[in-house]
Each structure stands twice: as structure tokens, then as C-alpha cells.
Amino acid sequence: MPRRYGCFKFNMTTKIEQYRAAQTRVPEKTLAWNMYGVGVENIGRNNAPESFPVPKPNADQMLVRVDSVGMCFSDVKLIKQGGSHPKLYNRDLAVEPGRLGHEVAVTVIEVGENLKDQYQAGQRLAVQPDIYQNGKSTAYGYTIPGGLVQYHLMGEEMLVTDAGACLLPLEGEPGYAESSLLEPWGCVMASYTQRRRLTPKEGGTMWITGGADSEREYDFSQYLDAPATIILSGVSEQVKALVKAKASGEVVERDDVSEQVDDIVLIEETSAEKVGNIAKQIARRGTLNLVGTEPLDGLVSADVGRLHYDYTAYVGTNGTDIAASYGEARNRCELHPNGTAVFIGAGGPMGQMHVQRAIELPNGPKQIIATEINDNRLETIAERFAPLAKKNGRTLLTFNPQSSDESLYDFVMAATDGIGADDVVVSVPVAPLMAESDTIMNENGMLVLFAGVPNGTMAPLNLSNTYLHNAQYTGTSGLTIDDQRDVMSRMLAGTLSPSRSVAAIGGMNAAQDGVVAMMDGRYPGKIVIFPQIEDLPLMGLYELHEKLPAVAQHLGENDAWTDEAEAALIEMYWENSGE
Numbered sequence: 001m002p003r004r005y006g007c008f009k010f011n012m013t014t015k016i017e018q019y020r021a022a023q024t025r026v027p028e029k030t031l032a033w034n035m036y037g038v039g040v041e042n043i044g045r046n047n048a049p050e051s052f053p054v055p056k057p058n059a060d061q062m063l064v065r066v067d068s069v070g071m072c073f074s075d076v077k078l079i080k081q082g083g084s085h086p087k088l089y090n091r092d093l094a095v096e097p098g099r100l101g102h103e104v105a106v107t108v109i110e111v112g113e114n115l116k117d118q119y120q121a122g123q124r125l126a127v128q129p130d131i132y133q134n135g136k137s138t139a140y141g142y143t144i145p146g147g148l149v150q151y152h153l154m155g156e157e158m159l160v161t162d163a164g165a166c167l168l169p170l171e172g173e174p175g176y177a178e179s180s181l182l183e184p185w186g187c188v189m190a191s192y193t194q195r196r197r198l199t200p201k202e203g204g205t206m207w208i209t210g211g212a213d214s215e216r217e218y219d220f221s222q223y224l225d226a227p228a229t230i231i232l233s234g235v236s237e238q239v240k241a242l243v244k245a246k247a248s249g250e251v252v253e254r255d256d257v258s259e260q261v262d263d264i265v266l267i268e269e270t271s272a273e274k275v276g277n278i279a280k281q282i283a284r285r286g287t288l289n290l291v292g293t294e295p296l297d298g299l300v301s302a303d304v305g306r307l308h309y310d311y312t313a314y315v316g317t318n319g320t321d322i323a324a325s326y327g328e329a330r331n332r333c334e335l336h337p338n339g340t341a342v343f344i345g346a347g348g349p350m351g352q353m354h355v356q357r358a359i360e361l362p363n364g365p366k367q368i369i370a371t372e373i374n375d376n377r378l379e380t381i382a383e384r385f386a387p388l389a390k391k392n393g394r395t396l397l398t399f400n401p402q403s404s405d406e407s408l409y410d411f412v413m414a415a416t417d418g419i420g421a422d423d424v425v426v427s428v429p430v431a432p433l434m435a436e437s438d439t440i441m442n443e444n445g446m447l448v449l450f451a452g453v454p455n456g457t458m459a460p461l462n463l464s465n466t467y468l469h470n471a472q473y474t475g476t477s478g479l480t481i482d483d484q485r486d487v488m489s490r491m492l493a494g495t496l497s498p499s500r501s502v503a504a505i506g507g508m509n510a511a512q513d514g515v516v517a518m519m520d521g522r523y524p525g526k527i528v529i530f531p532q533i534e535d536l537p538l539m540g541l542y543e544l545h546e547k548l549p550a551v552a553q554h555l556g557e558n559d560a561w562t563d564e565a566e567a568a569l570i571e572m573y574w575e576n577s578g579e
Helices: 015-020 075-084 176-180 182-190 237-246 272-279 304-309 349-360 375-391 408-415 431-439 464-468 481-493 508-520 541-547 563-573
Strands: 029-032 050-053 062-070 103-111 124-127 151-154 167-169 205-209 229-233 250-253 261-267 282-291 300-303 313-317 340-344 367-371 395-399 421-426 441-449 458-461 472-475 502-507 526-530
Touching (some): 015 563, 029 151, 075 508, 103 176, 103 182, 124 176, 124 182, 167 481, 176 182, 176 502, 176 563, 229 237, 272 300, 282 464, 300 304, 304 458, 304 472, 313 464, 340 408, 340 431, 349 367, 349 375, 367 375, 367 408, 375 395, 408 431, 431 441, 431 458, 441 464, 502 508, 502 541, 508 526
Parallel strands (some): 205 229, 205 261, 229 250, 261 282, 340 367, 340 421, 367 395, 421 441, 441 472, 502 526
Antiparallel strands (some): 029 050, 062 151, 062 526, 103 124, 124 167
8 A cells, every 4th residue: 555645845854843744654554542342441452552544535534643632531431431421322332433532633634625725734723522513412532533543534523513613723833732732721711701691591481480579679671572481470560560561572470380491580589498499490501590688598409510511590689670680790700800719629630720720810819729638739739830829929828628627618718818719619520519619708709610510419509699799600511612712822822831731641552551540640630642652651741850851851840841842752752754
């Protein structure tokens, strides 16, 4: 079989220059870590990657070279469930294997005839894996075999999605590792962008209930023209007349509602139990608008799984204009400027990203508290981010609740002069921790549920502060290509350094080791695999000084991964097929 060529030339003088320009021969074979069933032992064959012919793209496909792959803990569920994973739709992996790897950066090698006006050989791209086609999730690295392969084809499954092509053209000259990390960093960025629907749904159903005996005169200054149907249950005569006068859609009076509805307005309710029961009837991306002046008689048992996965929104006001609860001016999603932000479970790769973002965020929190139950991980946070915090004029505190006589609540209150935190971000999928996190917020605080627990997981939350003050409860799952573009923009502007997240590196043959190390939490940060380097053993960056001093000399402050270190690695290890 004859070898094929990308944009091949012989005038480059170094391996890294040739590699970046994709000026190398395309090999006849590609290594791949296909997944054939449940468990790490079913990744590859006999604990090794397999060799397959490099495919030829048709007119609607392109051949890409996979340059780097980040290991992600979200793959653990896939490894444990195999074909029964929700995104695999009961697929028989033994017959139709999958492949891990969704944090991926690629280089275009060959372009099919019908795509040549969109892509060019040598072009670099980052993958946006959270794909939907006709409303169905077909995620890259799950339904679509992912990036633990040296070369593979991309066609309609990646290029024709509900949001267009799921590939982000890279700007500037970013490193390969940091390009892979645009995906997890995009997930972090997404958690501070507004995913909740904060106005009544156009053409939806609104249920207004409560306050039958209220003596307050309410207004609904806007939004009543949005719902197609408004259901009234147990409201005052004044509210009933108001709605009938302003509504554009149908107005129905009913004693009660048992189905899920898009928007709920609950007036002057003080029973926490009743609020919890009514909250179960919020539809996906729906809102519960709490209106009143008196606190509830307790904590509300709220579905924290739906806060994360279904983007349910709790809004509220203690004023008389019911519409004042809605909109982004009332409901923030960004960290409070110059405030105190607490990060629960900060020691994992994603938790560290949240901490780093807070430190590097222009006009971000003045004080950052990182909590973790592993002292080694806390030490890593301090070593990695204390200099950055000092440089940016921020205070970084660390706390392990399991090795301290002081509770998390007492620690946060002491650090905030008894006020509580402005923001609490939870990166651990544990409902009791989510409930505890709510207790350390101040009255106007924001709780961000970054880690997801299953829908139906309940936790007690102080929803009184939603309407009495300005408390926020948010959560996000996944990302969009715009989130990755935001990371790239900040990276190019020098306000974010994704490479700081790298903790270990390895070559193609070490990918299975990388999966195990990720599952075991062996390294305090991201593991990045370089598929084009076959024989690089898995090693932490701290090991490079002894094992690869020629690479280690290019590491940054506190052994941070750099583009220069990456270039040195490619010079040392890459087998240049173009020579």
C-alpha cells in the first residue's frame, strides 16, 4: 500500500517545525485503544493498543491527526457501565467498539473534496464533544469513538450537528496540551455563564398560586404576554384581576396542578414542605418564582440533581412587582467581585481549574478558600497557586475539614468576619456536601453545583434567601463551543493559563496506564496523552527533572507545563516519518 502525504515538504529544520506544519508522511497504520466492554481490561487488546489501517477520507470526510488527549474522570462511568451507559444506548461494544477520549486537539491531514472550502490540511482544531443531532446526544468519546487513536476520520457525525460543526479552529500558536484542555476548561467557564431560563417561557404554561388572603397590591409589569396558558390556583381577587387584564394567552382557574409546568409563581408561602412539593413540578429549564416577605418555616428539600442537569431556576422578590424576580440583573451567575469564594473538593483536576480561574479572573474574588479532604492535594494547591494568588493580589486559604478540630462552617465564618461566603462552588457529587455548602453562604450568596448527582437527589436548602435577599442556586452540565472559544480568547489575552492544569504526561502506549492513574487520582491535575509519541511512559511533571531533564528545563514556575516543554518533548520522542 503506497504512503499518502499531507502538505509534505522537506525544508523544515526541526522535528517540532515539521510536526506543527503537518509536513510529514501519513503512515499506513494507526494505533488505537478501542473499548470492547466494561472495565479497564477491555480497553485495547491484552493491555495494548491495536494497529489498524489509516482510512482514506471520502468527499464528505477529513483525516485528522490526534495530537493530544486529556484524561477525564467523567469517563469512569463509561468504563464501569460499558454499553449500558446512557450515551451508548445499550450498544454491544464487543461488536461495535467505542473509544475513550473527548478532550482532544487535532490537526487536519487530508480533506475530502466537498469540505475543501471549510478546512485545509495543516489546520488545527479543538473538539467540542457535547454533540446533539436532531435533539439526540451523540457525544464524541461516547456514542462517537473518541480520541485515543493516532489518526481517524471525521464526517457528518462531527460536522453536521444541531449547533453546526463541533470543531473549534485554533487561533494563535497554542500548545497541544492546552488545546485539549479547552474542553474541560470550557466546562468550568460554562458554570459561570447563564444556563437558566430567567424569563417566562414563550408559548409555555405558567402556574400562579398562593396568597389568596393577601392584602398586598401586586403588579406583574411584564412577561404575562409570554405564556400560552396561565393557571390560577388560590390567588387573591386582586392578582386574579391583574392576570386576566394583562395575559395574552388563555387564563384557567383550577384548584390544583399535578403536572410539570414551565413557570411557577408562588405567592406568600411560608411552608417549606409545600415549597418543596411544588418545586417538583418545575419542568426542565423551568422557573419557580418565590414572592413574599416572611421567611419559610424551615429548609426546603430541593432536587439538587435537577439544579445541575435540568437547569431548574429558583428566583424571587420581596417586592410587589412579581416580574422583578426575573432577568439577569436580579440573578447573577459570575463570582462576586472582591468577595470570598469557597471551592469544595478543590483538589481534583476540575476543582483546581475553578480555583485557578478565580485567582486569574479580572475583578474576581479577593479571598479564595480551597477545601479538600486530602492533605497532599491541599499542599499541591498551595504550591501551585499561592504564587499566582500573590501576584494577582488575592488571598488563598486551604482547609481540610477531616484533619481539623474546626468545622468548615466555623472556618469560613472566621475568614469572613461572620458574614459567610459570597460564592460556594461544589465539585464533589455528594448531596450532604451540597447541603452543607448552603450553610456557609451569606444571604446574597451563590451556590454553584458543578458536580452532578442523579435527578431525584434531595438536599435541604435555605430558599428563603432567594426572595428575601438575592441568593442564587445554579448548576451546569456540559458546554458549548462558545465556552471553548471563551477559554481560547482568555488564553490569547493572557488572563488564563490552561497548561497549569497539566500534572502528568504519557505517550500512546501509556494511555491505559493514564486511565488507571486518572481513576486512582494518582496525579494532582490533568493527565495528557500524546498519541503521536508512542513510547513515552506515564510520568508526573515532577519526575521530569530526573527522567527527562532536557524537557524539565523548559517547565515554568512550580513545574508548570509550557509550550516550550512540549516542543522539547516532541523533539526528543517523536518519530518523524517524513525523514
